[in-house]
Amino acid sequence: MFTQARNQLNTIRDLLRFAVSRFNQAGLFFGHGSATAYDEAVYLILHTLHLPLDQLDSFLDARLTNDELLQIEHILTRRIVEKKPAAYLMHQAWLGDYSFYVDERVIIPRSFIAELLQAQLEPWIHDPDNIHSALDLCTGSGCLAIIMADVFEQAEIDATDIALDALDVAKKNVMDYHLQKRVHLIESDMFTGLTGKRYDLIVSNPPYVNAESMAALPAEYRHEPSNALASGIDGLDATRHILSNAADYLTESGLLIVEIGHNRDALLAAFPRIPFTWLETSAGDAFVFLLSRNQLAADNRKSGK
Structure with missing residues (x-):
């Protein structure tokens, strides 16, 4: 789903728009930390790139390397195909200011x-x-x-x-x-x-x-x-x-x-x-x-x- 569009996805802004469209198309459910397809896409992209989660605007027009694009493509594809919550993909869940490790042995x-x-x-x-x-x-x-x-x-x-x-x-x-x-x-x-x-x-x-x-x-x-x-x-x-x-x-x-x-x-x-x-x-x-x-x-x- 990302392969055909890969050559046209150059920046985080491009990838974010594309991810939100695909999340909505796939009918994903959001109830494990994110409320919308946009919020979940932002989280998955920034986390994968090891960027601060509260500084999206500073990086929206940053161009991605091929390796970075492949890493994000992998995570977003898993979210769509496996229907696995983002918290399990990233092994991280937040409660207020507290961050916790999680995997499928525990409820998120x-x-x-x-x-x-x-x-x-x-x-x-x-x-x-x-x-x-x-x-x-x-x-x-x-x-x-x-x-x-x-x-x-x-x-x-x-x-x-x-x-x-x-x-x-x-x-x-x-x-x-x-x-x-x-x-x-x-x-x-x-x-x-x-x-x-x-x-x-x-x-x-x-x-x-x-x-x-x-x-x-x-x-x-x-x-x-x-x-x-x-x-x-x-x-x-x-x-x-x-x-x-x-x-x-x-x-x-x-x-x-x-x-x-x-x-x-x-x-x-x-x-x-x-x-x-x-x-x-x-x-x-x-x-x-x-x-x-x-x-x-x-x-x-x-x-x-």
């Missing part, structure tokens, strides 16, 4: 909890130095655990996942941020490996895609581990487990924060007695909830746990 980070953490969970946490222990449940690449360690400087962080492959990726990211002494990676099926532990803060971006949505996922999502996405018929299997057990792992004033995708209505119908606090994110207040230990314990007593 895209959590609203990250932006809440970067604001140190104000106003729900009044003094960040009072967070001494925190848990990232279902850590995947380790991204939320690393951000927690950065913003809560007095905290020891546990990060758990059921998948050893995911923990291998998390280990690389923890080492890249030099946090081996404060972020502890634990193989655990939800809370099973955490007997006796208590945390001032538990955050989780667990699997939450329902069966109907799983069946309709675009090809790009098929590259991600299905066990990091699927969570039963209604998407709430993992969240139910968290709500039933988290109180036992929180300190007296501990907080639980969970991301649930587009399942707010289903969650409220399933747990009408729980007084969820919905946190405001860049996409609205329907995706992340907060509960205190006391609220969780009260509901568990009502449920006869």
Whole structure:
């Protein structure tokens, strides 16, 4: 698809226009860091050329060498033919100002909890130095655990996942941020490996895609581990487990924060007695909830746990 046009693609501007046209023609799906064909093409081209991602205008009319053109052609062709997300092609994903290594052993980070953490969970946490222990449940690449360690400087962080492959990726990211002494990676099926532990803060971006949505996922999502996405018929299997057990792992004033995708209505119908606090994110207040230990314990007593 690029071979016939290669002699006419001389600058980054030329290649960017051509890439956007081909991405749109191929019907690619963008939901792993880029919102449009243009944004994704810019990222892939600049990253491949080892150029600053925020300085496109300075290089738009730069002429490409034959070798550079072939490298970019290879990446763009893979994006179109394989439908593989750019994050996997580049082995890089961003959450705000944080960059993480990713490959197909982990879900690509895209959590609203990250932006809440970067604001140190104000106003729900009044003094960040009072967070001494925190848990990232279902850590995947380790991204939320690393951000927690950065913003809560007095905290020891546990990060758990059921998948050893995911923990291998998390280990690389923890080492890249030099946090081996404060972020502890634990193989655990939800809370099973955490007997006796208590945390001032538990955050989780667990699997939450329902069966109907799983069946309709675009090809790009098929590259991600299905066990990091699927969570039963209604998407709430993992969240139910968290709500039933988290109180036992929180300190007296501990907080639980969970991301649930587009399942707010289903969650409220399933747990009408729980007084969820919905946190405001860049996409609205329907995706992340907060509960205190006391609220969780009260509901568990009502449920006869």
